[in-house]
Amino acid sequence: MSTHPLLEEEGAGTPAAGSEPTRSAEANLSPPTKLSGPIPWVIAILIALVVIAAAGGLSLRNLAENARADLADAVTVQIIEADPNERDIQAEAASSALSAHPLVTSVRQVPQDELEELLKPWLGEGAASDNVPIPALIDVELSRRASAEELAALQSVLDGALEPLGGGARVDAQSQWLRPVYDALSALQYLALALIILVSMATAAAVWLASRSAFANHRETVEIIHLLGGTDAQVTRVFERPVIREAAFGAFIGLVIGLAAVWLLGRQFASLDSGMVGGGGLDLSDWLIIAAIPVAGVLLAVITGRITIGHALKSML
Amino acid sequence: MGFPRLLTADKSPVMDARPAEIVKFDNVGLRYGTDPEVLSDVSFTLFPGSFYFLTGASGAGKTSLLKLLYLAQRPSRGSIRMFGKDVITSPRSSLPDFRRRLGVVFQNFRLVQHLSAFDNVALPLRLAGTDETKVQRSVTDMMEWVGLSHRMQALPQTMSGGEQQRVAIARAVIARPQVLIADEPTGNVDPEMALKLLRLFEALNNRVGTTVIVATHDVHLLKKVPESLIMRLNKGRLSDPTGALRYPPAPKPKPKTQKAGASK
Numbered sequence: 032m033s034t035h036p037l038l039e040e041e042g043a044g045t046p047a048a049g050s051e052p053t054r055s056a057e058a059n060l061s062p063p064t065k066l067s068g069p070i071p072w073v074i075a076i077l078i079a080l081v082v083i084a085a086a087g088g089l090s091l092r093n094l095a096e097n098a099r100a101d102l103a104d105a106v107t108v109q110i111i112e113a114d115p116n117e118r119d120i121q122a123e124a125a126s127s128a129l130s131a132h133p134l135v136t137s138v139r140q141v142p143q144d145e146l147e148e149l150l151k152p153w154l155g156e157g158a159a160s161d162n163v164p165i166p167a168l169i170d171v172e173l174s175r176r177a178s179a180e181e182l183a184a185l186q187s188v189l190d191g192a193l194e195p196l197g198g199g200a201r202v203d204a205q206s207q208w209l210r211p212v213y214d215a216l217s218a219l220q221y222l223a224l225a226l227i228i229l230v231s232m233a234t235a236a237a238v239w240l241a242s243r244s245a246f247a248n249h250r251e252t253v254e255i256i257h258l259l260g261g262t263d264a265q266v267t268r269v270f271e272r273p274v275i276r277e278a279a280f281g282a283f284i285g286l287v288i289g290l291a292a293v294w295l296l297g298r299q300f301a302s303l304d305s306g307m308v309g310g311g312g313l314d315l316s317d318w319l320i321i322a323a324i325p326v327a328g329v330l331l332a333v334i335t336g337r338i339t340i341g342h343a344l345k346s347m348l
Numbered sequence: 349m350g351f352p353r354l355l356t357a358d359k360s361p362v363m364d365a366r367p368a369e370i371v372k373f374d375n376v377g378l379r380y381g382t383d384p385e386v387l388s389d390v391s392f393t394l395f396p397g398s399f400y401f402l403t404g405a406s407g408a409g410k411t412s413l414l415k416l417l418y419l420a421q422r423p424s425r426g427s428i429r430m431f432g433k434d435v436i437t438s439p440r441s442s443l444p445d446f447r448r449r450l451g452v453v454f455q456n457f458r459l460v461q462h463l464s465a466f467d468n469v470a471l472p473l474r475l476a477g478t479d480e481t482k483v484q485r486s487v488t489d490m491m492e493w494v495g496l497s498h499r500m501q502a503l504p505q506t507m508s509g510g511e512q513q514r515v516a517i518a519r520a521v522i523a524r525p526q527v528l529i530a531d532e533p534t535g536n537v538d539p540e541m542a543l544k545l546l547r548l549f550e551a552l553n554n555r556v557g558t559t560v561i562v563a564t565h566d567v568h569l570l571k572k573v574p575e576s577l578i579m580r581l582n583k584g585r586l587s588d589p590t591g592a593l594r595y596p597p598a599p600k601p602k603p604k605t606q607k608a609g610a611s612k
Contacts, residue, residue, distance in 0.1 A: 254458075259452075259519075260450075
């Protein structure tokens with residue numbers, strides 16, 4: 032019988048205790064996994080939902096901020112007077128009084144035909160009839176957002192100017208009558224955030240179940256690796272490889288699906304050609320946040336997988 | 349004389365500061381759940397470089413005792429010391445260091461099914477962080493030696509029982525362990541291969557100083573290693589027919605060839 036070289040060579044055998052294998056060596060230990068299981072697809076769906084919710088939330092935030100910026104420093108003055116001649120006189124007087132106010136930067140009396148055009152969808156051709164009295168509207172741009180006290184002062188100025196003419200005017204801060212819209216937008220943003228949190232929790236739960244299942248299926252392998260001197264960290268790394276692979280695949284597919292949905296929704300809203308909706312576009316920082324979602328998804332999966340496997344290992348000797 | 353000879357034969361740097369006893373069981377008992385004890389009051393000491401056979405009828409507790417030895421099981425009572433340290437009170441994180449100094453041939457081989465024969469044999473080296481070029485060379489040589497160089501890339505499920513057993517033995521000895529624990533290691537191989545494997549264990553024992561403990565109920569195997577010490581389990585209790593458990597151990601019987609020479 033020949034003597035095995037292992038018995039002749041010094042240093043061919045037991046390596047130093049406590050040393051760690053290379054990552055490529057650990058890769059050889061990974062159990063075989065196929066991407067045909069349900070988990071990558073579950074992750075893909077969840078990531079797609081997060082992408083859509085995040086894009087929606089960011090879009091609503093931009094929309095609300097743009098609308099606020101446009102309307103915060105503007106007020107509308109209404110002069111309600113049935114007699115068209117009186118109405119014009121009062122409107123002129125109001126415009127003059129407003130122009131002299133230090134807070135006001137510009138005053139524009141909305142032309143009659145523009146008003147009729149605005150009302151046509153509701154009143155039809157009757158909007159142009161003299162039988163339907165239409166209030167005069169004055170768009171007023173302010174140098175900054177006015178406080179409630181400053182709006183009250185503006186109202187007093189108008190009252191003082193129009194009282195000798197026997198008329199009156201009403202000041203409407205556009206931000207106030209749009210407040211319910213802002214509140215609704217805020218609620219939708221919170222809804223998007225809640226959806227993101229819920230879907231993240233669902234992703235963690237899916238990975239937890241998948242990790243537990245993978246661990247149970249490969250318990251024999253784990254025991255063997257342990258009995259041959261493998262550490263918990265090595266076993267964890269071996270098992271997190273397929274988790275990372277599946278999560279990365281699912282996250283990429285989810286991102287593609289989510290972006291496709293966002294693009295389609297964007298096109299639909301863009302076709303509305305509404306000034307308000309136009310303010311809901313996404314800028315570069317928003318796209319970066321959306322691009323970070325799959326990365327965060329993979330990180331979440333890795334952390335969840337690591338914790339799950341760590342707990343399972345502690346139950347073994 | 350096996351014991352002193354093996355101490356001087358040992359050249360492993362890991363063994364330089366080794367204790368006089370490599371494994372010590374003291375009043376160890378083991379029960380599974382609330383069942384009666386499968387091992388009771390087991391006390392023995394294994395010395396570096398000795399060769400032990402563990403015998404006993406089926407169900408005597410051989411595999412349970414080996415499980416305690418290769419740290420797959422905690423005892424219900426008693427204490428176990430290995431390499432001079434108390435295993436029971438050692439933190440769980442220190443167990444891999446103990447295990448890397450053990451080589452185990454499991455009764456049912458326990459090969460990793462998704463790894464090739466080569467990768468199974470390489471497993472202890474890779475887990476211990478051995479350089480990959482050394483891994484390739486050592487494993488290739490070992491596979492050749494156990495006659496499986498043509499089956500290196502075969503998966504365990506495509507191999508015969510004998511082939512799997514040879515892979516399991518190659519995996520157990522590849523890292524040149526300080527203690528080799530083998531549970532019925534020759535059960536599935538032909539007599540020629542059984543003898544060859546036994547000679548490998550002996551060579552590891554003689555040249556490297558590996559302490560070997562082989563569980564078997566094959567009495568013919570016991571005769572093949574005349575210098576071995578025998579521990580016998582009977583209904584979970586250990587007896588000591590060759591004085592293996594005594595300290596210092598009983599002198600081992602001289603080989604037959606020497607006896608023949610002495611009679612002339």
